[in-house]
Amino acid sequence: MTNRPDPLTVEVVELIGEVVARFHEDYESAAAEHTLTGAQARLLSLLCLEPLPMRRLARQLKCEPSNVTGIVDRLEARGLVERQPDPTDRRVKVAAATAEGRRVARSLRESLRFAREPLAGLSEGERVALRDTLRRMLG
Amino acid sequence: MTNRPDPLTVEVVELIGEVVARFHEDYESAAAEHTLTGAQARLLSLLCLEPLPMRRLARQLKCEPSNVTGIVDRLEARGLVERQPDPTDRRVKVAAATAEGRRVARSLRESLRFAREPLAGLSEGERVALRDTLRRMLG
DNA sequence: TATTGTTATACTCTATAACTATA
DNA sequence: TATAGTTATAGAGTATAACAATA
Numbered sequence: 345m346t347n348r349p350d351p352l353t354v355e356v357v358e359l360i361g362e363v364v365a366r367f368h369e370d371y372e373s374a375a376a377e378h379t380l381t382g383a384q385a386r387l388l389s390l391l392c393l394e395p396l397p398m399r400r401l402a403r404q405l406k407c408e409p410s411n412v413t414g415i416v417d418r419l420e421a422r423g424l425v426e427r428q429p430d431p432t433d434r435r436v437k438v439a440a441a442t443a444e445g446r447r448v449a450r451s452l453r454e455s456l457r458f459a460r461e462p463l464a465g466l467s468e469g470e471r472v473a474l475r476d477t478l479r480r481m482l483g
Numbered sequence: 484m485t486n487r488p489d490p491l492t493v494e495v496v497e498l499i500g501e502v503v504a505r506f507h508e509d510y511e512s513a514a515a516e517h518t519l520t521g522a523q524a525r526l527l528s529l530l531c532l533e534p535l536p537m538r539r540l541a542r543q544l545k546c547e548p549s550n551v552t553g554i555v556d557r558l559e560a561r562g563l564v565e566r567q568p569d570p571t572d573r574r575v576k577v578a579a580a581t582a583e584g585r586r587v588a589r590s591l592r593e594s595l596r597f598a599r600e601p602l603a604g605l606s607e608g609e610r611v612a613l614r615d616t617l618r619r620m621l622g
Numbered sequence: 623t624a625t626t627g628t629t630a631t632a633c634t635c636t637a638t639a640a641c642t643a644t645a
Numbered sequence: 646t647a648t649a650g651t652t653a654t655a656g657a658g659t660a661t662a663a664c665a666a667t668a
Contacts, residue, residue, distance in 0.1 A: 352610055353602055357595075359617035364506045366621070367499060369545065381659095383635065398650060406508070408637055413651055415635080435644045435649040456496075462620035463492055471491050474616050477609055478498035481601035482505070522658060537627060547660055552628055554658080574626040574667045 370458035378452055385452055387415050388424060388441060392449040395440035397430065412439075424448055513594045517587055524591055526554050527563060527580060531588040534579035536569065551578075563587055 349357070375385035383405070390396065390404055398416065402409040416439050419425040424445035430436035441449065463471060488496070507521075514524035522544070529535065529543055537555065541548040555578050558564040563584035569575035580588065602610060 352607070352614065356602055356610055356614050356617070359614060359621065360502065360506065362621050363499065363617060364503045367503045368507075381634065399648090407635080409650065410638085410652080411636060418634085433645075433649080437650065462622075463495055465619060465622070466616065468491065470616055470619075471495055473612060475491065475495050475498060477605065477613050478495070478502060480604060480609075482498065482501050483601065483604070520657065538625090546658080548627065549629080549661085550659060557657085572626085572668075576627065 366458050370456060374452055374455045374457075377455060378448055380448075380452070383411075383415055384419055387412070387439075388419060388445055388449050389452070391425060391439055391441040392446050395428065395438045397436045397438050399436075401439060419445070509595060513591055513596075516594060517591055519587075519591070522550075522554055523558055526551070527558060527584055527588050528591070530564060530578055530580040531585050534567065534577045536575045536577050538575075540578060558584070 371385070372382050375382050378385070380388065386405060387401060390401065396404070398412050399409055401416075402412045405412065416425055416427065420427065423442060425439055426442055428438045428440055430438050466474065510524070511521050514521050517524070519527065525544060526540060529540065535543070537551050538548055540555075541551045544551065555564055555566065559566065562581055564578055565581055567577045567579055569577050605613065
């Protein structure tokens with residue numbers, strides 16, 4: 345049952361682990377520069393695309409709805425997010441980024457250096473190949 | 484100063500973000516299957532390679548030394564890790580995985596499916612190309 | 623004096639369970 | 646009765662600051 349993977353696969357797995365670690369580090373420190381936690385930054389980035397009901401936020405963040413309450417509370421206290429009523433269902437609260445929230449999210453996205461910089465060292469052909477390989481991996 | 488990245492780079496960045504998210508998810512759920520948190524799993528995996536002083540654990544985990552105390556406490560309470568004195572410096576405590584701790588770490592490593600499975604769908608040539616590209620990115 | 627590990631404190635994220643107001 | 650959001654609670658990770666033992 346426990347197939348021993350070949351050395352090449354092992355090395356690729358380790359390299360992916362490295363990429364994951366660096367990406368995370370980069371993301372957290374970019375968030376910290378904006379006085380945001382990682383979770384707050386992820387939620388704000390989601391809302392920057394479109395307003396979402398609390399329940400759907402939880403699904404997308406893969407956490408329990410009760411956690412979203414607290415994260416949105418803290419972002420709302422800073423004026424980055426606001427809760428709006430849903431006209432079609434009075435139980436629902438829709439969270440939306442404010443103008444300031446969108447500004448912060450944009451600035452956050454721009455300060456994500458890791459994902460861009462090492463990529464800049466690759467030729468266009470390499471980036472195309474990398475894109476295709478990643479697409480296949482994610483199936 | 485804010486170079487707008489080209490669409491190809493944007494897509495690759497998004498794909499990497501996807502890989503990072505999946506890898507993390509996979510790692511956390513593998514840890515949870517062993518009743519470990521992500522932080523505990525990472526620390527145990529490190530100790531599985533070699534015993535380390537508390538201070539060095541903190542450096543490798545990129546967190547404050549005070550946090551390591553608690554994580555090691557919880558692993559030690561479960562018999563997966565133990566603290567040993569350093570004969571050359573009585574201030575230092577060396578954390579080491581127990582036999583049971585190494586067994587758990589091995590089992591954890593084997594249950595990491597994501598990193599292995601999507602890779603299995605790639606040809607050897609693709610894996611070599613991916614390895615070389617990742618190496619250059621991390622360079 | 624400087625360093626190692628710990629303790630104390632406070633905050634955030636996390637899941638679970640119980641509650642409310644709607645549907 | 647079922648669902649959306651919240652509250653209450655408890656555990657874990659995190660950083661900061663202060664401390665004891667040792668160098």
